[in-house]
Amino acid sequence: xxxxxxxxxxxxxxxxxxxxxxxxxxxxxxxxxxxxxxxxxxxxxxxxxxxxxxxxxxxxxxxxxxxxxxxxxxxxxxxxxxxxxxxxxxxxxxxxxxxxxxxxxxxxxxxxxxxxxxxxxxxxxxxxxxxxxxxxxxxxxxxxxxxxxxxxxxxxxxxxxxxxxxxxxxxxxxxxxxxxxxxxxxxxxxxxxxxxxxxxxxxxxxxxxxxxxxxxxxxxxxxxxxxxxxxxxxxxxxxxxxxxxxxxxxxxxxxxxxxxxxxxxxxxxxxxxxxxxxxxxxxxxxxxxxxxxxxxxxxxxxxxxxxxxxxxxxxxxxxxxxxxxxxxxxxxxxxxxxxxxxxxxxxxxxxxxxxxxxxxxxxxxxxxxxxxxxxxxxxxxxxxxxxxxxxxxxxxxxxxxxxxxxxxxxxxxxxxxxxxxxxxxxxxxxxxxxxxxxxxxxxxxxxxxxxxxxxxxxxxxxx
Numbered sequence: 001x002x003x004x005x006x007x008x009x010x011x012x013x014x015x016x017x018x019x020x021x022x023x024x025x026x027x028x029x030x031x032x033x034x035x036x037x038x039x040x041x042x043x044x045x046x047x048x049x050x051x052x053x054x055x056x057x058x059x060x061x062x063x064x065x066x067x068x069x070x071x072x073x074x075x076x077x078x079x080x081x082x083x084x085x086x087x088x089x090x091x092x093x094x095x096x097x098x099x100x101x102x103x104x105x106x107x108x109x110x111x112x113x114x115x116x117x118x119x120x121x122x123x124x125x126x127x128x129x130x131x132x133x134x135x136x137x138x139x140x141x142x143x144x145x146x147x148x149x150x151x152x153x154x155x156x157x158x159x160x161x162x163x164x165x166x167x168x169x170x171x172x173x174x175x176x177x178x179x180x181x182x183x184x185x186x187x188x189x190x191x192x193x194x195x196x197x198x199x200x201x202x203x204x205x206x207x208x209x210x211x212x213x214x215x216x217x218x219x220x221x222x223x224x225x226x227x228x229x230x231x232x233x234x235x236x237x238x239x240x241x242x243x244x245x246x247x248x249x250x251x252x253x254x255x256x257x258x259x260x261x262x263x264x265x266x267x268x269x270x271x272x273x274x275x276x277x278x279x280x281x282x283x284x285x286x287x288x289x290x291x292x293x294x295x296x297x298x299x300x301x302x303x304x305x306x307x308x309x310x311x312x313x314x315x316x317x318x319x320x321x322x323x324x325x326x327x328x329x330x331x332x333x334x335x336x337x338x339x340x341x342x343x344x345x346x347x348x349x350x351x352x353x354x355x356x357x358x359x360x361x362x363x364x365x366x367x368x369x370x371x372x373x374x375x376x377x378x379x380x381x382x383x384x385x386x387x388x389x390x391x392x393x394x395x396x397x398x399x400x401x402x403x404x405x406x407x408x409x410x411x412x413x414x415x416x417x418x419x420x421x422x423x424x425x426x427x428x429x430x431x432x433x434x435x436x437x438x439x440x441x442x443x444x445x446x447x448x449x450x451x452x453x454x455x456x457x458x459x460x461x462x463x
Contacts, residue, residue: 004123015123020088020116022108022123022130028101032092039102039362040369044089046151047106048080050143050226051134053249057241058136068118069128076113085109093366098359099144107134137237137245139229141267141357146224146249146257148365152276153255155372156217162379163211163283169387170204173197179455182307182397183406190406193458196307196392199297203290207379210283217276222256224249225266231356232264270350270358273368277346280371284336287378291329291336294386298326306396311389328386335378342367401453407434410452415443 003014006023013023055064055073064070079085088109091101107130114128115121128134178197183190226249227242229235234242246259260266300306316325345367349360358364401407405427408420411434415423423443427434438444444452451457 004121006123017122020085020109020112020122021090021105022112022125024101024104024130025091025108028091028095028105032095032101035093035366037093038090039093040151040365040373041083041086042151042155042369042373043102043147043365044086044106045081045083046147046154047102047143048077048082048085048110049150049253050147050249051106051110052077052081053226053245053252054136054138054143054241055134056252057245057248060244061238061240063136064133069114069133072114072117073110073128073133075117076110079113080106080110085113093362095362096359098140098357099361099365100140102362103135103140103143104130107131110134137227137229137241139236141230142225142228142232142263144361144365145267145270146226148273148361148368149221149224150249150253150255150257151365151369152273152372153218153221154253155369155376156214156221156276159372159376159379160211160214162376162383163207163214166379166383166387167204167207167211169383170200170207173200173387173390174204177392178459180392180394180397181401181453181455181458183400183404190404192406192409193401193453195455195459196397197455198459199293203293206286206290207283210286213279214283217279218256220272220275222258223260223266223272224257225260225263227259228263228267232260232262232267234263264356268353268356268358270353270361270364273364274347274350277343277368277371280368280375281340281343283375284339284371287336287375287382288333291332291382294390295326295329307393307400309391309393310386313385326386328381332378332382332386335374339371339374342371346371402433402435405434407453410458411438411444411449414448414452419443 002017004017005012005014008023010027013026015022015026052074055070055077058064059070059074064073076085089102089105091105095101111125111128111130111134112122115124118127120127174197176197177200178195180196181193182196184192184194224246225232226246227234227237229237243259246257250257294308294310297305297308298310301309310326310328312324313327315323316327317323346364349363349367350358352358352360405424408424411423412420423434423437426432426437430437435449438449439446
């Protein structure tokens with residue numbers, strides 16, 4: 001395959017002849033091996049859109065007079081935006097330099113891909129340069145956070161749709177289980193009657209709230225510092241480029257991106273990522289709560305609550321035959337715990353930015369994009385592998401209702417508090433069910449009793 005030689009101000013290096021990256025990427029691969037995983041693929045694709053917008057405006061302003069060269073650069077940018085060049089962006093997710101290695105990896109890959117399109121040797125930077133052409137009028141410090149915000153917007157849109165489907169799955173169960181009366185519990189103690197459908201409706205509403213909050217995240221991420229170059233002053237970029245490049249990026253990506261009024265402030269601060277991360281963390285807490293509830297409601301199956309059945313997916317024990325575990329809720333809970341931990345990293349990284357730049361943007365990017373995709377995959381898994389296949393145990397629910405003293409609260413409108421208290425005492429003293437006492441003592445007919453504990457009665461808002 002052979003090698004090629006590339007040079008920077010630190011010296012020269014030999015690279016494999018056919019790789020699209022260059023010397024800056026090679027040095028980064030040698031220096032950064034902590035995470036041992038490349039930057040997130042969505043960030044790479046978003047970077048392609050950012051570079052395409054920059055290339056088009058530079059061409060429009062006359063900086064790329066050669067049509068074939070301009071066409072090749074734009075085609076390479078578009079290929080990156082579509083994920084076709086991601087395998088050549090290899091730098092470690094956790095890197096020093098505020099993302100400079102990512103930016104240079106992207107610049108080198110686009111430049112060399114453009115050279116390929118022009119049928120020229122890789123590394124022929126006199127014709128297409130990673131710095132003088134692909135990075136023209138840009139800095140890592142404005143392209144990296146802009147690409148991160150764009151990647152987050154794209155990913156959040158997918159997450160929102162996944163949460164909509166999870167909400168709808170619980171709404172279907174709300175209808176399916178609407179007439180299954182059961183014991184409602186507080187502090188894990190019997191409380192009053194409710195329905196299984198109403199419980200499912202509560203889960204649906206929680207994820208509806210998450211979905212709406214995540215939808216609104218785009219408003220928080222839409223303001224970018226593209227054109228601000230190194231510290232937000234725009235040094236090194238023409239005024240027309242600064243005023244036009246974000247508009248072009250907005251048109252290319254069908255987003256609501258806008259240029260920050262204060263480019264320097266937008267370059268300095270990363271608190272918007274903390275805000276979005278907090279919204280993701282709120283969704284993670286709902287996932288933990290809901291998944292834990294599903295585990296509890298399905299516990300048993302013989303010696304637990306046993307009110308619902310989760311889909312049986314795999315054998316649960318290497319020693320206990322027939323045991324089946326709630327593996328999907330447990331997986332979802334672990335993913336949500338990871339999200340909460342990552343949120344703390346994002347918070348600390350945003351707080352640790354210094355003066356005109358946050359040098360820890362790679363950690364923010366790595367954890368924020370991971371959180372979005374962990375949430376998306378966890379919510380999809382909970383939907384398709386758990387919620388969609390839940391079935392109810394109405395007989396078990398009915399048995400628990402009739403055997404619980406919690407049923408008495410439903411009778412207060414007909415019998416009054418004092419009479420109900422006497423019935424409770426009699427039931428405990430004689431070890432007799434409340435239903436038998438009510439009917440045998442002629443407090444209510446069986447039909448009246450059943451009406452008071454019917455789905456319609458327990459679902460009423462008051463009486």
